[in-house]
Amino acid sequence: MPTISVKAQVMPESPIRRLVPYAEEAKRQGKKVYHLNIGQPDIPTPKVALDAIKNLNDKVLAYSHSAGNPSYRKKLSEYYHTVDIDVTPDEMIITTGGSEAIIFAFMATMNPGDEVIIPEPFYANYNGFAVTTGVTIKPITSNIDEDFGLPSIENFEKLITEKTKGIVICNPNNPTGYLYSEDELRQLEKLVKKYNLYLFSDEVYREFCYDGHEHFSVMNLKDIQDNVIMMDSVSKRYSMCGIRVGCMVSKNKEIMAAALKFGQARLCPPYLGQVAAEAAVDTPKAYFDEVYKEYIQRRDYMVKRLNQMEGVKSPLPKGAFYTTVELPVDDTDKFAQWLLEDFDYQGQTVMLAPASGFYSTPGLGKKEVRIAYVLNTNDLEKAMDSLQEALKVYPGKTL
Amino acid sequence: MPTISVKAQVMPESPIRRLVPYAEEAKRQGKKVYHLNIGQPDIPTPKVALDAIKNLNDKVLAYSHSAGNPSYRKKLSEYYHTVDIDVTPDEMIITTGGSEAIIFAFMATMNPGDEVIIPEPFYANYNGFAVTTGVTIKPITSNIDEDFGLPSIENFEKLITEKTKGIVICNPNNPTGYLYSEDELRQLEKLVKKYNLYLFSDEVYREFCYDGHEHFSVMNLKDIQDNVIMMDSVSKRYSMCGIRVGCMVSKNKEIMAAALKFGQARLCPPYLGQVAAEAAVDTPKAYFDEVYKEYIQRRDYMVKRLNQMEGVKSPLPKGAFYTTVELPVDDTDKFAQWLLEDFDYQGQTVMLAPASGFYSTPGLGKKEVRIAYVLNTNDLEKAMDSLQEALKVYPGKTL
Numbered sequence: 197m198p199t200i201s202v203k204a205q206v207m208p209e210s211p212i213r214r215l216v217p218y219a220e221e222a223k224r225q226g227k228k229v230y231h232l233n234i235g236q237p238d239i240p241t242p243k244v245a246l247d248a249i250k251n252l253n254d255k256v257l258a259y260s261h262s263a264g265n266p267s268y269r270k271k272l273s274e275y276y277h278t279v280d281i282d283v284t285p286d287e288m289i290i291t292t293g294g295s296e297a298i299i300f301a302f303m304a305t306m307n308p309g310d311e312v313i314i315p316e317p318f319y320a321n322y323n324g325f326a327v328t329t330g331v332t333i334k335p336i337t338s339n340i341d342e343d344f345g346l347p348s349i350e351n352f353e354k355l356i357t358e359k360t361k362g363i364v365i366c367n368p369n370n371p372t373g374y375l376y377s378e379d380e381l382r383q384l385e386k387l388v389k390k391y392n393l394y395l396f397s398d399e400v401y402r403e404f405c406y407d408g409h410e411h412f413s414v415m416n417l418k419d420i421q422d423n424v425i426m427m428d429s430v431s432k433r434y435s436m437c438g439i440r441v442g443c444m445v446s447k448n449k450e451i452m453a454a455a456l457k458f459g460q461a462r463l464c465p466p467y468l469g470q471v472a473a474e475a476a477v478d479t480p481k482a483y484f485d486e487v488y489k490e491y492i493q494r495r496d497y498m499v500k501r502l503n504q505m506e507g508v509k510s511p512l513p514k515g516a517f518y519t520t521v522e523l524p525v526d527d528t529d530k531f532a533q534w535l536l537e538d539f540d541y542q543g544q545t546v547m548l549a550p551a552s553g554f555y556s557t558p559g560l561g562k563k564e565v566r567i568a569y570v571l572n573t574n575d576l577e578k579a580m581d582s583l584q585e586a587l588k589v590y591p592g593k594t595l
Numbered sequence: 596m597p598t599i600s601v602k603a604q605v606m607p608e609s610p611i612r613r614l615v616p617y618a619e620e621a622k623r624q625g626k627k628v629y630h631l632n633i634g635q636p637d638i639p640t641p642k643v644a645l646d647a648i649k650n651l652n653d654k655v656l657a658y659s660h661s662a663g664n665p666s667y668r669k670k671l672s673e674y675y676h677t678v679d680i681d682v683t684p685d686e687m688i689i690t691t692g693g694s695e696a697i698i699f700a701f702m703a704t705m706n707p708g709d710e711v712i713i714p715e716p717f718y719a720n721y722n723g724f725a726v727t728t729g730v731t732i733k734p735i736t737s738n739i740d741e742d743f744g745l746p747s748i749e750n751f752e753k754l755i756t757e758k759t760k761g762i763v764i765c766n767p768n769n770p771t772g773y774l775y776s777e778d779e780l781r782q783l784e785k786l787v788k789k790y791n792l793y794l795f796s797d798e799v800y801r802e803f804c805y806d807g808h809e810h811f812s813v814m815n816l817k818d819i820q821d822n823v824i825m826m827d828s829v830s831k832r833y834s835m836c837g838i839r840v841g842c843m844v845s846k847n848k849e850i851m852a853a854a855l856k857f858g859q860a861r862l863c864p865p866y867l868g869q870v871a872a873e874a875a876v877d878t879p880k881a882y883f884d885e886v887y888k889e890y891i892q893r894r895d896y897m898v899k900r901l902n903q904m905e906g907v908k909s910p911l912p913k914g915a916f917y918t919t920v921e922l923p924v925d926d927t928d929k930f931a932q933w934l935l936e937d938f939d940y941q942g943q944t945v946m947l948a949p950a951s952g953f954y955s956t957p958g959l960g961k962k963e964v965r966i967a968y969v970l971n972t973n974d975l976e977k978a979m980d981s982l983q984e985a986l987k988v989y990p991g992k993t994l
Contacts, residue, residue: 198791198822204703204853241656250649257640257835292691295861304603324860392597423597436656438866454603461723462694467837468867
């Protein structure tokens with residue numbers, strides 16, 4: 197039998213996947229498992245998007261343009277203007293989810309062996325996209341005691357080699373919920389300019405900013421606009437992760453022309469998803485107000501409960517719907533498995549995402565988990581009750 | 596400004612793209628352009644698939660399974676059984692179009708620098724997927740005088756080096772319309788076994804076989820079943836190219852596990868497309884009878900007209916909806932441009948796909964074009980009239 201590829205061999209699997217069989221077994225045993233481990237919101241998709249699908253009038257579901265339907269790109273550029281991002285339909289390529297936007301961005305700009313610096317903990321699938329494109333990730337550690345804010349520019353500079361081609365940020369951040377300030381982004385702007393790097397910014401959680409904090413997009417770093425590539429997606433904005441519609445945006449015409457060649461090879465992004473996404477741009481403001489209220493309520497409740505537990509430390513996230521939390525346990529990989537395998541509180545338990553999968557530096561994150569507040573407050577209450585009880589009886593507790 | 600990647604620089608653009616501005620200009624001048632250059636059928640998508648979309652009942656368009664919705668995989672395995680392909684839902688990964696199936700297959704099995712042998716002319720986007728994955732394509736030339744049948748096994752063996760990892764076929768073939776016989780596939784089976792290669796088979800035109808010829812799938816080469824990877828798509832089968840739903844199929848568990856890791860990184864294939872594709876499996880036989888009748892009529896009419904033109908040579912394709920044709924001209928790239936730029940017959944002209952883009956060996960295909968019979972017979976008649984007149988007056992004609 198011929199062998200599989202080296203890339204397939206080193207392609208990481210997230211530590212959440214390892215836990216899936218334990219979660220399934222727990223459910224088979226009749227336990228109620230609260231999923232705090234995933235980024236699939238329970239928020240309804242806007243009616244205007246669902247209606248567009250139901251009212252579909254096409255006779256042939258044909259290929260769309262490789263860069264995305266012109267009508268959708270026009271509408272999307274209108275959306276961007278409402279959030280102070282000035283881009284034209286020609287400065288974007290509609291992609292199959294944010295995932296493909298990242299792959300196209302990496303593929304168009306970097307050669308195998310080139311390096312990108314990413315603040316850790318970071319979205320675990322960046323590892324997969326790095327393997328796919330042959331790029332090496334150099335992690336720079338952010339710290340829970342600084343709410344996972346931007347590491348110092350000095351520390352970035354220490355990591356820059358002649359192979360360094362770019363910096364990747366996720367803003368607001370998955371898995372920490374941190375929202376980078378304009379000041380932090382201005383620091384990155386100077387660094388990027390000094391070393392002539394790319395700045396890749398994953399802004400799929402743009403809509404989820406709390407407490408009056410405003411999102412500042414890298415697209416507004418005018419001094420480095422040819423170095424900036426934004427990756428985006430409608431998955432979280434309109435709670436329609438399954439339609440696989442994202443986009444890659446840049447003012448740099450050479451990069452966009454390069455990325456489009458990869459787009460042409462795969463013909464086009466999903467047509468039906470584009471229909472839904474185009475309609476979703478007209479989602480009424482009341483929808484977002486409702487979503488905002490819901491998430492704020494969940495976040496406030498959850499962070500309060502977490503910080504009330506002895507030895508637990510959670511920052512107050514300013515964005516997205518995650519928080520990365522320190523727990524008084526020996527190893528969160530073991531703890532998360534134990535929660536599913538050996539624990540229940542009144543027939544209930546929780547599934548957590550061990551943070552080791554979000555760190556690239558070996559050994560880091562062993563006491564941290566990512567918690568997604570994608571459950572309604574009733575369920576969140578039960579989930580917090582279970583976690584609280586679990587921390588009292590877990591054999592590997594460190595308190 | 597930082598530079599784009601080497602892959603982006605060498606990523607090919609198809610010669611059809613080069614012609615698009617000329618086609619647009621011709622239309623601006625009021626010419627009617629018949630598109631014989633593209634694989635977008637005009638056949639309606641089955642009603643049962645469109646209805647499934649219109650009747651969508653979901654409240655949240657959530658992520659599906661990374662390998663595809665279990666209900667769709669089950670249904671798809673039932674479809675495969677109806678065409679004598681015995682695969683279980685676990686032996687398939689639903690992909691974002693056939694394109695992603697090819698990328699996953701290459702990525703899971705081959706390292707940068709590895710080689711695959713592909714009979715040329717071949718589907719031009721294989722070049723793009725090879726660049727993406729770092730694989731080198733070694734072309735083996737098939738010949739119009741043999742209807743583009745399988746090149747001799749001796750010629751395959753001459754190309755095998757220690758870097759050769761596989762053979763790629765497209766069956767029925769795009770761009771030639773050739774349908775490989777069971778005998779030809781048995782020859783490949785022996786070769787693949789002898790050198791322990793992968794056999795990648797793109798079978799997206801399976802449903803389009805004519806004159807009583809039956810499709811024989813590589814999945815039925817039991818002797819090499821661990822070496823076989825089939826790539827498939829619903830795009831052509833149900834005329835829904837835009838939904839981007841394909842699949843990768845193999846009995847080799849190690850390959851499927853490897854490919855799934857790439858699938859997990861990109862989260863899932865498009866959900867709405869999967870809804871349409873699942874429903875489409877129940878498309879009534881009458882639909883296919885109608886489609887079959889339509890294509891046979893188009894093919895017969897078109898091939899007859901082509902071969903009546905002086906110096907024009909077209910095989911009678913046994914499958915797909917393309918034929919690769921020899922024309923009595925100096926260079927089909929020039930001819931195709933001239934047709935759009937400098938010619939019209941009663942205000943009409945045609946757009947052709949120069950075959951040079953389907954050959955990897957430099958200089959080949961200069962007298963050939965691919966013609967897709969995706970127009971109704973009325974339009975085909977006018978297109979053939981235009982082509983016939985064009986060949987009489989083209990300055991670079993060789994007759």
